[in-house]
Amino acid sequence: MAEGTPAVVRRHPPNAVMKIVNPLMRRSLRRGRGKPAQGLMLLRFTGRRSGRAFELPVARQPLPEGLYVFTSSPWRANLRGGADVEAVLDGRAVPMRAELIEDPAEVADLYRRRFAEVGVKGAGRLGVKLNVDREPTPEELADAARTSGLSAVRLTERPA
Incomplete structure (x- = not known):
């Protein structure tokens, strides 16, 4: 790793790719059929200020105490302070x-725990790219x- 290069960086596909893939994934995930649905889900919510309806294909990150979504995308700001959503x-x-x-320490712990399950090769499933050939440290x-x-977004079931 070159000096000054962070060990972990955000990884996101190009916007042009997402414009093609997301509509296909939405359709597939709504039906819940096929291999593409494994490990993914749709997250639906309303924008806090805009009132815009969001329906986003996201990777689900299961941990023993619940379900999470790892993200660095701007839409996450709509969930600050908690929000009702539909998965x-x-x-x-x-x-x-x-x-x-x-909170960086809490986020680091969640990522570290998922890395323990998916390994270095699963970094892409966590939305990150590693510039090291080992699991990243909590720091x-x-x-x-x-x-x-x-x-991270923690999801807990609520009564319908």
Whole structure:
């Protein structure tokens, strides 16, 4: 790794690719069919200020205590302070409460725990690129949370 290069950086496909892939993924995830649905879900919510309806294909990150989404995308700001959302899991709409987690130490711990399960080769599934050939340290993950905006969204089921 070159000096000054962070160990962990945000990874996001080019916007042009997302404009083609997202509509296809939305359709597939609504039905809950096929291999593309594995590990993914739709997250639906309303923008806090704009009132705009969001329906985003996102990678679901299961941990023993619940379901998470890892992101550094701007839409996450709509979930600050908590928000009611709907998650489409395997074609089934589930009402949930979303809580945005931005504390670098807490974000680092969540990422570290998922890395323990998916390994270095699974970094792309966590929305990051590694510039090291090992699992990142908690300090490197916390640094990425501070500099790249890595965060997590905790999802908990709520009554319908």
